[in-house]
Amino acid sequence: MSTRFRLAKGDQVVVLTGAGVSAESGVATFRGTGGLWEGHSLEQVATPQGFAADPQLVWRFYSARRKARRTVEPNPGHRALVALEQAVGEDRFCLITQNVDGLHTAAGSRHVLEMHGALRRTRCSAANCPLEPFEEDLLHEDEVPMCPRCGSPLRPDIVWFGESVLHDAAIHKALLKCRLFIAAGTSGTVYPANQLGSRAKARGAATILVNLEPIDPPGVDPDSEFDEFHQGRSGEILPGLVDQLISNLGPKES
Numbered sequence: 001m002s003t004r005f006r007l008a009k010g011d012q013v014v015v016l017t018g019a020g021v022s023a024e025s026g027v028a029t030f031r032g033t034g035g036l037w038e039g040h041s042l043e044q045v046a047t048p049q050g051f052a053a054d055p056q057l058v059w060r061f062y063s064a065r066r067k068a069r070r071t072v073e074p075n076p077g078h079r080a081l082v083a084l085e086q087a088v089g090e091d092r093f094c095l096i097t098q099n100v101d102g103l104h105t106a107a108g109s110r111h112v113l114e115m116h117g118a119l120r121r122t123r124c125s126a127a128n129c130p131l132e133p134f135e136e137d138l139l140h141e142d143e144v145p146m147c148p149r150c151g152s153p154l155r156p157d158i159v160w161f162g163e164s165v166l167h168d169a170a171i172h173k174a175l176l177k178c179r180l181f182i183a184a185g186t187s188g189t190v191y192p193a194n195q196l197g198s199r200a201k202a203r204g205a206a207t208i209l210v211n212l213e214p215i216d217p218p219g220v221d222p223d224s225e226f227d228e229f230h231q232g233r234s235g236e237i238l239p240g241l242v243d244q245l246i247s248n249l250g251p252k253e254s
């Protein structure tokens with residue numbers, strides 16, 4: 001399926017990605033059969049209360065994710081988004097990702113906002129501790145690491161339910177002048193990421209959804225925030241979509 005949208009030079013493009021974009025790299029998605037939540041209670045592993053109750057269980061969950069991350073590589077979907085950024089320019093492109101796997105940066109994307117944190121970072125669980133989040137790839141399967149500054153348990157630098165997402169101000173700024181918004185590989189179940197499409201649309205952006213399953217698609221759901229739906233695997237759809245956008249890139253609008 002081709003897109004009816006055309007970009008002009010200078011247009012601001014915002015892309016939101018979710019777990020589906022990393023699925024073809026071999027990273028499990030969250031919901032549904034075989035998803036990361038299967039066999040885990042999300043209250044136990046993805047809330048600050050779950051961490052307070054059993055930090056070792058949470059570290060075991062994220063250590064398994066860190067270990068799995070070591071063996072995966074970016075896929076054609078990630079690489080297509082690198083090409084799109086290079087074509088429109090880093091200053092006109094913003095890639096907002098809910099993914100914590102770092103695969104967009106590994107692929108070569110530069111303007112990336114990881115709104116749900118990063119698997120490769122650890123931070124102190126105490127709110128007022130001066131320790132900065134730091135990068136590490138250690139597994140903590142059998143011990144809970146402690147903060148060298150205040151002695152509180154260290155935790156993965158991941159945004160759990162009930163916590164504020166990262167880069168809120170930068171996300172807001174990117175949406176202000178957005179002309180094209182593409183959401184890819186996300187179930188749209190988690191706030192506030194699931195509001196970004198309608199926020200972009202309210203600012204006049206054209207909106208495209210790329211997803212394996214239909215999520216309130218345009219034409220079926222009259223209230224859909226998306227103007228266009230491309231159903232399929234992002235690793236197969238995004239390269240073609242990006243090719244079209246790049247080859248039809250028009251002159252700067254006056």
Ligand code: BJW
Pocket residue numbers: 017018019020021023024029030031035046098099100116158159160161162163164165184185186187188189190191192210211212213215232233234235
């Ligand atoms: C493919 C594909 C392929 C597959 N190609 N597609 C009541 C109480 C407390 C809070 C709330 C509440 N009601 C609402 C809230 C707010 C809450 C929320 O949204 N909850 C809902 C679930 C009900 N949100 C928050 O708490 C957020 N903070 C916040 O709102 O702060 C203000 C606030 C605080 C308190 C109260 C109210 C407001 C923070 C959200 C943090 C989310 N964190 C997680 C887990 C940690 C990360 C980790 O461990 O890795 O982030 S949740 C999990 O879901 C993860 C993901 O980033 C996120 C989104 O999932 P995603 O990416 O969409 O994946 P899936 O699996 O759902 O979907 C994959 C899709 O891909 C599917 O559709 C497939 O079809 C598709 N697909 N293969 C293309 N090859």
